[in-house]
Amino acid sequence: SSPNSAAQAEAPAAISLEFFPPRDNAAQERLVRTAKQLVAVGPSYVSVTFGAGGSTREGTLNTVRTLQGLGYEVAPHLSCVGSTLDSLSETLASYRKAGIRRLVALRGDMPSGMGDMGELRYASDLVRFIREESGDWFHIEVAAYPEMHPQAAGPDADLTHFVNKMNAGANGAITQYFFNADAYFDFLDRATAKGVLAPIVPGIMPITNHSQLARFSDMCGAEIPRWIRLRLASYGDDKASIRAFGQDVMVELCQTLLDSGAPGLHFYTMNSPDATLGIWKQLEL
């Protein structure tokens, strides 16, 4: 295994959790219940998405405050697509005021049909901008794509852009979710060979639903291996069987990742506690 994974294996695995801003009061109550239950996992921080699914900057900041109120260290996601430098600057100032010390810096995706309206084009530009504006105040995570970002020209170009993004001042990375452990280890080796020594934490998407997962995976370029697709399809509407199978698959994947030196796990909780708790309880951490 790579020097990167060997060095990472010495530290205990860091767990982090991702939430998204709720759309209404009922969803807000659900989020609070979920976040309280997931305290059990002992995450080193939790993150809150930005812009995805039409959420707003205010939505992210409100959710950040809610989670801070529960005692969590919170990392808001910040994307540069569609934002002016002034508004990014304001957002950074408001996060500093709120005592935020961590960010997940992203390009984001423009809703289809809208042009590229941001003043910054790539996440690497955003990382550079954050460092110019706020020095070392924030610990910055960026996104990594073991199975390649869907818009990249090719795996090598994507890796080069990732390395440039790290070198722009990121402290670590979180991956897009994947179900092929080898894709992650291959990416780790290639990034290490290019000098990236910062932790690259696998993003973990619990499997709870077949059609939604298939749709989402197509969009973000994550492969669902044939054997998993066939098993999920075979359960039809039997949600309990999908969940039970999904949990087995994810426990196996997470344990493989941890045993081979992944520095931690970042759970995409989907604002719901059961699947994440179910996996976490079965891991040897």
Ligand code: FAD
């Ligand atoms: P970048 O790193 O900028 O890369 C985007 C593409 O541009 C890649 O194909 C890359 O190879 C290419 N590229 C980079 N630099 C150059 C260059 N100089 N020249 C040519 N090509 C280049 N989206 C949201 O809207 N809100 C969220 O909260 C959110 N959270 C996320 C969290 C994680 C952990 C992950 C993995 C993704 C998240 N996303 C979120 C999705 C993300 O915004 C999309 O995947 C987006 O398409 C790419 O963002 P990025 O930061 O990876 O972009």
